[in-house]
Amino acid sequence: MSLIDNRDQARRLARAIISDVAMYNREKVEQGIKEDNIFELLHDELAEGKEHFQSRVAPEIADSNIFDLAVVDVLIKRAGKIESSIW
Numbered sequence: 001m002s003l004i005d006n007r008d009q010a011r012r013l014a015r016a017i018i019s020d021v022a023m024y025n026r027e028k029v030e031q032g033i034k035e036d037n038i039f040e041l042l043h044d045e046l047a048e049g050k051e052h053f054q055s056r057v058a059p060e061i062a063d064s065n066i067f068d069l070a071v072v073d074v075l076i077k078r079a080g081k082i083e084s085s086i087w
Contacts, residue, residue: 014070
């Protein structure tokens, strides 16, 4: 399998990975937003997701901030409806 070397494809992959993390960990996401510790609660899941992303994407793209931006866009922004002191 060849590595993804297209930034748009890499962005879609990152967003899909984060969507899966969010979908399979809804309770942790909600708790993490409410208690402002989402990155601690999802540390293992996000690390596994990033590892998967890096294994599928060319190094020059994997080393960019694409994955981190997907975390913010998909995980944090979508959680904006959850009541929290951080908003």
